[in-house]
Amino acid sequence: MTRPRLRHLAFVVQDAKSMxxxxxxxxxxxxxxxxxxxxxxVTDGYLNLALIQQQLDGDVPTGFNHFGFEVPDVAPIADRLTAAGLPTPALRGGDRPFAEYRAIDPEGNWFDLSAHGFLPPGVEQG
Known part of the structure; x- marks a missing residue:
């Protein structure tokens, strides 16, 4: 992989199981x-679709939430974003098996950065 690739889209939905x-x-x-x-x-073997269950006690509406890039190495991308005046991508905490970092574009849209991909450990990417 020579450049970042879109590999992940996420939507907040009312019924993730049905979706x-x-x-x-x-x-x-x-x-x-x-x-x-x-x-x-879910995945088609290349692009993964996260269907995030909307929480009634949350403040995130249904619809598009974020996208994610698979990158060969997060550090140079983070350096370029910071040099462009954007906040340094933040390490995503917790037990998330997918994206390592969360970043924002110049208009405030969220995106993830991952060097290991967007499938849980042990699941092969297509």
């Missing part, structure tokens, strides 16, 4: 992970 079933049955996608909060993650 995952829709994409699997209608487009042949495969479910590869379910979070304890009910979020479901």
């Amino acid at each position: 995952a079933e829709f994409y699997c049955s209608q487009f042949g996608m495969d479910l590869f992970h379910t979070d304890p909060d009910g979020s479901h993650f």
Whole structure:
């Protein structure tokens, strides 16, 4: 891989299980992970779709949430973003098996950066 590649899109949805079933049955996608909060993650073997379960006690509306780049190395990308006047990408904490860093573009859109990809450890990327 010589340049960053889009590998991940995320939407907040009202019923992640039903949405995952829709994409699997209608487009042949495969479910590869379910979070304890009910979020479901499906893939076509190349692009992963995160269906984030909306939380009633949260303030995140349904719809597009963020996208993610797979990169050969996060550090040079982070350096370029910071040099361009953007905040330094933040390490994502917790038990997230996917993206390592969260960043924002000049208009405030969230995106993830990952050197190891967007599938859980042990699941092969297409």
